[in-house]
Amino acid sequence: MLEKHNEEMTLQDILDLSYMGKVLNETLRMYPVVPNLKRKSTKTYNIPDTNLTIEKDQCIRISVLGIHYDEKIYPRPEVFDPERFSPENVEARHECSYLPFGLGLEQCIAKNFAQVVSRVCLVKLLSQFRVEPSKNTPRQIEYDPTRTVLYPKGSLPIHFVKREAFY
Ligand code: HEM
Numbered sequence: 001m002l003e004k005h006n007e008e009m010t011l012q013d014i015l016d017l018s019y020m021g022k023v024l025n026e027t028l029r030m031y032p033v034v035p036n037l038k039r040k041s042t043k044t045y046n047i048p049d050t051n052l053t054i055e056k057d058q059c060i061r062i063s064v065l066g067i068h069y070d071e072k073i074y075p076r077p078e079v080f081d082p083e084r085f086s087p088e089n090v091e092a093r094h095e096c097s098y099l100p101f102g103l104g105l106e107q108c109i110a111k112n113f114a115q116v117v118s119r120v121c122l123v124k125l126l127s128q129f130r131v132e133p134s135k136n137t138p139r140q141i142e143y144d145p146t147r148t149v150l151y152p153k154g155s156l157p158i159h160f161v162k163r164e165a166f167y
Pocket residue numbers: 028033034037038099100101102103104105106107108109110111113114115
């Protein structure tokens with residue numbers, strides 16, 4: 001892509017990076033920065049097949065992490081698989097199955113902006129460097145319980161290896 005436009009990127013080029021889009025989506029499925037959402041109930045609701053009732057005006061927390069790791073929605077949820085975000089697979093799921101930016105009136109105001117900027121940063125970074133695990137990179141990430149957002153406990157060391165020539 002960079003070669004095509006002499007190192008320049010257009011918005012359309014960025015949007016055309018469909019595999020990178022799948023990788024970013026799967027990353028936010030496994031590591032949703034905001035792991036739960038807050039809402040206020042607008043009406044009394046009995047949760048089907050339970051004796052639980054959410055009262056009108058009750059504040060509730062929705063576990064994004066819990067939904068993203070529900071194996072009825074994402075089989076083998078601990079496996080990183082960008083193909084979960086192929087157009088057919090996305091189409092087959094309920095829209096509330098994937099909530100890294102929330103949903104509805106309170107959803108992230110910068111959802112589209114964040115997705116474009118993430119791709120631009122990755123293009124810039126990966127055209128210059130390969131990213132590799134080091135011997136100290138944890139294979140299983142532990143989260144810091146003192147943070148409100150999903151944040152690794154301790155450090156997360158990785159190697160950036162300068163590329164000789166990418167294309
Ligand atoms: C990958 C990056 C990002 C993620 C995963 C993310 C995620 C979220 C989530 C989950 C919410 C709550 C949505 C809800 O309750 O339904 C939110 C709200 C919000 N986000 Fe983001 N966000 C990102 C980037 C950004 C950026 C770059 C900005 C600003 C430039 C931004 C501005 C906001 C604002 C202002 C709200 C509050 C919206 C409201 O309450 O009406 N976000 N974001």
